[in-house]
Amino acid sequence: xxxxxxxxxxxxxxxxxxxxxxxxxxxxxxxxxxxxxxxxxxxxxxxxxxxxxxxxxxxxxxxxxxxxxxxxxxxxxxxxxxxxxxxxxxxxxxxxxxxxxxxxxxxxxxxxxxxxxxxxxxxxxxxxxxxxxxxxxxxxxxxxxxxxxxxxxxxxxxxxxx
Amino acid sequence: xxxxxxxxxxxxxxxxxxxxxxxxxxxxxxxxxxxxxxxxxxxxxxxxxxxxxxxxxxxxxxxxxxxxxxxxxxxxxxxxxxxxxxxxxxxxxxxxxxxxxxxxxxxxxxxxxxxxxxxxxxxxxxxxxxxxxxxxxxxxxxxxxxxxxxxxxxxxxxxxxxxxxxxxxxxxxxxxxxxxxxxxxxxxxxxxxxxxxxxxxxxxxxxxxxxxxxxxxxxxxxxxxxxxxxxxxxxxxxxxxxxxxxxxxxxxxxxxxxxxxxxxxxxxxxxxxxxxxxxxxxxxxxxxxxxxxxxxxxxxxxxxxxxxxxxxxxxxxxxxxxxxxxxxxxxxxxxxxxxxxxxxxxxxxxxxxxxxxxxxxxxxxxxxxxxxxxxxxxxxxxxxxxxxxxxxxxxxxxxxxxxxxxxxxxxxxxxxxxxxxxxxxxxxxxxxxxxxxxxxxxxxxxxxxxxxxxxxxxxxxxxxxxxxxxxxxxxxxxxxxxxxxxxxxxxxxxxxxxxxxxxxxxxxxxxxxxxxxxxxxxxxxxxxxxxxxxxxxxxxxxxxxxxxxxxxxxxxxxxxxx
Ligand SMILES: Cc1ncc(C[n+]2csc(CCOP(=O)(O)OP(=O)(O)O)c2C)c(N)n1
Numbered sequence: 072x073x074x075x076x077x078x079x080x081x082x083x084x085x086x087x088x089x090x091x092x093x094x095x096x097x098x099x100x101x102x103x104x105x106x107x108x109x110x111x112x113x114x115x116x117x118x119x120x121x122x123x124x125x126x127x128x129x130x131x132x133x134x135x136x137x138x139x140x141x142x143x144x145x146x147x148x149x150x151x152x153x154x155x156x157x158x159x160x161x162x163x164x165x166x167x168x169x170x171x172x173x174x175x176x177x178x179x180x181x182x183x184x185x186x187x188x189x190x191x192x193x194x195x196x197x198x199x200x201x202x203x204x205x206x207x208x209x210x211x212x213x214x215x216x217x218x219x220x221x222x223x224x225x226x227x228x229x230x231x232x233x
Numbered sequence: 234x235x236x237x238x239x240x241x242x243x244x245x246x247x248x249x250x251x252x253x254x255x256x257x258x259x260x261x262x263x264x265x266x267x268x269x270x271x272x273x274x275x276x277x278x279x280x281x282x283x284x285x286x287x288x289x290x291x292x293x294x295x296x297x298x299x300x301x302x303x304x305x306x307x308x309x310x311x312x313x314x315x316x317x318x319x320x321x322x323x324x325x326x327x328x329x330x331x332x333x334x335x336x337x338x339x340x341x342x343x344x345x346x347x348x349x350x351x352x353x354x355x356x357x358x359x360x361x362x363x364x365x366x367x368x369x370x371x372x373x374x375x376x377x378x379x380x381x382x383x384x385x386x387x388x389x390x391x392x393x394x395x396x397x398x399x400x401x402x403x404x405x406x407x408x409x410x411x412x413x414x415x416x417x418x419x420x421x422x423x424x425x426x427x428x429x430x431x432x433x434x435x436x437x438x439x440x441x442x443x444x445x446x447x448x449x450x451x452x453x454x455x456x457x458x459x460x461x462x463x464x465x466x467x468x469x470x471x472x473x474x475x476x477x478x479x480x481x482x483x484x485x486x487x488x489x490x491x492x493x494x495x496x497x498x499x500x501x502x503x504x505x506x507x508x509x510x511x512x513x514x515x516x517x518x519x520x521x522x523x524x525x526x527x528x529x530x531x532x533x534x535x536x537x538x539x540x541x542x543x544x545x546x547x548x549x550x551x552x553x554x555x556x557x558x559x560x561x562x563x564x565x566x567x568x569x570x571x572x573x574x575x576x577x578x579x580x581x582x583x584x585x586x587x588x589x590x591x592x593x594x595x596x597x598x599x600x601x602x603x604x605x606x607x608x609x610x611x612x613x614x615x616x617x618x619x620x621x622x623x624x625x626x627x628x629x630x631x632x633x634x635x636x637x638x639x640x641x642x643x644x645x646x647x648x649x650x651x652x653x654x655x656x657x658x659x660x661x662x663x664x665x666x667x668x669x670x671x672x673x674x675x676x677x678x679x680x681x682x683x684x685x686x687x688x689x690x691x692x693x694x695x696x697x698x699x700x701x702x703x704x705x706x707x708x709x710x711x712x713x714x715x716x717x718x719x720x721x722x723x724x725x726x727x728x729x730x731x732x733x734x735x736x737x738x739x740x741x742x743x744x745x746x747x748x749x750x751x752x753x754x755x756x757x758x759x760x761x762x763x764x765x766x767x768x769x770x771x772x773x774x775x776x777x778x779x780x781x782x783x784x785x786x787x788x789x790x791x792x793x794x795x
């Protein structure tokens with residue numbers, strides 16, 4: 072059985088300890104968390120966890136069932152294979168010496184990014200997009216010397232029927 | 234509405250939940266709770282170790298069908314419950330464990346006897362709570378009982394900070410609770426059940442494989458009816474023993490590592506495996522690739538996570554075992570069917586052949602064989618006793634040679650395999666089913682893990698009988714060393730063991746010993762007839778092995794036989 076990345080959107084009670092139950096489930100059973108993003112929803116009693124995980128179909132099925140079994144989990148959506156919009160934000164601190172500055176700004180522009188901090192020899196750039204877009208800009212900036220990055224992890228919602 | 238303290242509210246809620254029995258051990262963090270408990274009619278059993286309290290509550294729950302309840306203090310009191318909770322979690326036993334906690338202001342300060350028991354038990358409870366406000370106490374207690382006993386049952390822990398039990402609030406009992414994120418599925422999907430029926434119609438070599446879920450949902454009558462109607466032979470997990478009568482001609486015996494030859498062969502060879510309330514533990518499946526590899530597998534379980542976890546299933550059915558089997562029986566009733574007994578003749582004949590050529594067997598010679606002790610125990614109790622076990626060879630021989638006819642009669646730590654479970658569980662079972670003969674089948678190793686509970690048995694006049702199969706070894710580990718480690722008995726031999734007869738007497742119980750085969754029946758008769766607690770020490774063959782045995786990870790048809 073082949074492994075595949077899945078994007079899960081999980082609605083949970085917004086209570087202390089709930090995230091720990093979820094993370095504990097993954098570590099205890101040897102499942103993988105590739106990224107994780109948690110915040111309150113419109114209803115302050117409920118939080119949404121957006122998570123990317125990886126596994127063969129049997130494992131993914133177990134993950135969804137095990138999540139559903141937790142008393143604090145209200146609903147688990149598997150977005151993979153569905154119509155959805157997904158975004159991630161990344162902050163990239165890239166070395167920007169004089170002769171590269173223009174080129175870096177051009178790339179940032181093409182990706183509709185923003186320079187959020189400037190120094191003598193660096194830029195910090197903010198980019199939002201899906202996974203591919205972020206990988207693409209990272210590989211373009213790598214030759215200039217990426218010093219640090221911070222990524223939010225994916226967030227996503229189903230697309231509404233038009 | 235009246236103003237009550239947290240401790241008083243707890244008592245009100247316990248009464249509302251019908252709790253009349255608690256196993257526990259006091260300490261500073263729960264002294265106020267104990268002070269209130271003393272004023273109620275609830276019977277509190279003071280054990281000698283908190284682990285004993287949880288196993289006792291486990292035995293009580295299984296023997297009585299009610300939720301087992303424990304009360305312990307913070308810190309070490311709480312950590313001592315962890316093994317018992319983990320065992321109950323693996324075996325899906327409904328428990329509510331109340332632990333004391335330091336005052337909320339001190340939580341996180343490494344206060345005296347502070348431990349994050351909610352954090353520690355998160356992976357081994359069905360759910361747990363830290364009650365941080367007395368206003369939520371009544372509701373949390375209600376939820377705890379609801380979660381413990383519904384769906385796939387399990388232990389729930391409620392952590393009670395000292396200031397919360399002392400705070401006061403207006404108390405009014407919470408009404409019915411509904412949890413938006415917790416709704417177990419009881420009703421099976423009828424379409425799935427119809428698929429099962431059509432598989433039964435065409436199967437030539439079906440087997441029913443039943444487990445602890447059948448015992449827990451009290452589906453034994455439905456199971457028996459189902460098997461007889463379909464003329465389908467039945468095997469079971471360790472946890473499922475007793476759900477189908479061990480004396481019925483369709484009974485195959487237990488499945489798995491120490492299963493019977495015919496059960497393991499039948500499952501290997503079957504074309505339809507109808508599994509009910511099982512979770513396909515590795516001790517039962519052996520190598521999963523070769524487990525019932527020619528069969529269509531049906532799996533009925535209330536817990537969706539049990540389905541398709543370890544083996545691929547053709548027809549999953551999420552639902553309560555009892556309701557599902559009842560509906561299956563109704564569907565089978567309306568089925569136009571040829572004479573099933575005739576259809577099955579060949580298959581049942583094959584099974585008989587396996588039974589005839591390779592039965593469970595041992596030879597009683599000069600030294601007492603442990604199997605012989607269980608055989609005699611079965612004979613003398615006419616199969617009516619409640620048997621608890623420790624873990625190891627004693628547990629397997631009890632499972633093989635005591636033929637359980639009813640559920641709730643075999644109480645063992647199946648999933649976690651906790652040595653030291655049997656004696657406290659026997660105490661709990663005796664409390665939960667008074668008037669029954671309760672026997673703990675023990676090894677000389679395991680019994681020493683919670684032997685202190687003899688004092689509890691004597692204090693409360695609980696006439697439990699302990700049958701020690703004394704082989705001076707950690708027998709099951711020794712068996713593995715004999716078979717797979719060239720008889721290198723690394724740290725499995727006891728060079729010193731207490732005199733269990735004297736030990737029994739020191740506890741104020743009766744002690745008896747049998748050294749030769751002809752003394753076995755005499756000692757058992759005398760011990761079982763004694764009105765109080767008894768330890769019977771049987772000096773058995775030291776290097777006897779449990780057979781059949783499937784080496785860990787091998788296909789279950791690869792059995793080592795006597
Ligand atoms: C608490 C605990 N520790 C260790 C084990 C590992 N273990 C499984 S069986 C066994 C030997 C049990 O010996 P004994 O109680 O004398 O029973 P016998 O097998 O001889 O019948 C051991 C050590 C266990 N199951 N539980």
